[in-house]
Amino acid sequence: MAAIKHISSTQNPEIRQLEHWNRKSRDRIRDGRFVLEGLRELQLALKGGYRPEKLYFCPEIVSEQQLREVPGLGQYPLVSLSPEVYRHLAYRGKTEGVIGLVPTRSHDLATLVFRRESPLVLVAEAPEKPGNIGALLRTADAAGLDAVLIADLQGDLYNPNVIRSSVGCLFTVPVGVGSSQEVLAFLRHRGMQVLAASLGGAVRYDRADYTGPTALVVGTEADGLTRLWQEEADARVEIPMAGAIDSMNVSVAAAILIFEAMRQRGFGP
Known part of the structure; x- marks a missing residue:
C-alpha cells in the first residue's frame, strides 16, 4: 500500500x-x-x-x-x-x-485467560512510576507469567515511558486492571493463593511454597502494601536485607519473588 x-x-x-x-x-x-x-x-x-x-x-x-x-x-x-x-x-x-x-485495549479482569492450570501472576498495588510498571512487565515477560494485575492504577498504561521501559512487553503479557477489592475478589474466585511482600512478621521468601496457583503482591516503594492486602493475604513473605535501608526497588523485589517461584516450578535448564 x-x-x-x-x-x-x-x-x-x-x-x-x-x-x-x-x-x-x-x-x-x-x-x-x-x-x-x-x-x-x-x-x-x-x-x-x-x-x-x-x-x-x-x-x-x-x-x-x-x-x-x-x-x-x-x-x-x-x-x-x-x-x-x-x-x-x-x-x-x-x-x-x-x-x-x-x-487502546480493554484490560478488564474478566477477559483474562490463564494458560496454565496452576497460574502464577503478579499483582502490583498502586504503582506510581511508569518506569516501574514497565520494569515489572519486562520481568513478567522474561518469566512467562500468566498475567500482571494492576490494582488501583495511578496513571495510564499507555504512557510512552511505560512502553519504552517495558521494551514492548506491555503487548506480550496479559494485563488486567481493577480496584484492589476487584483484583482480590478475582483471585479468590480463581482459587489462588495470595502472597504479599512485606516487612516484619513474614516468612522468608524462599521458604514459602509457590507451586500452587499463586498471586505475588507487591506495593509501592514508599509505603509498601495497604492494610487490605496485608490482612487478606494467605501469607506474607519477606526478602532479608543486610544493609542500612529497609526496602528496595519494587521491580527488583518482584523479580526476586517471581524467579524463586519459577525455580520451585522447575524453570530453567
Missing part, C-alpha cells in the same frame, strides 16, 4: 493531534488511542493482537518498501513525514523511522 499523503509541517492538525495523544494521558484515555514508536514495538503489538489505524514514517530513515516487507505492517495506511516533522514527533532519541497510531 503506497503512502496516502505526505506531511511537511509541524503545525499540521494531524501532527498536533498525535502530539496530544503522545503527551497527554487525559487525551489517550478519552479517545482510546496511543502513539507507538519503533519497529520492534509495533511488531510486538501486532503479535499481541493490536491493530494500528495508521502508520507514519520518515522515508529518509525507512522506506515504504522496507515497511511493506515487515510481516503484518504492509496492510495499514501509510503517511510519510519530513525529517523535521518526524524529529518533532518522535519521543525517543534513537528511532527506526516509524510511528503507529494504535487503539
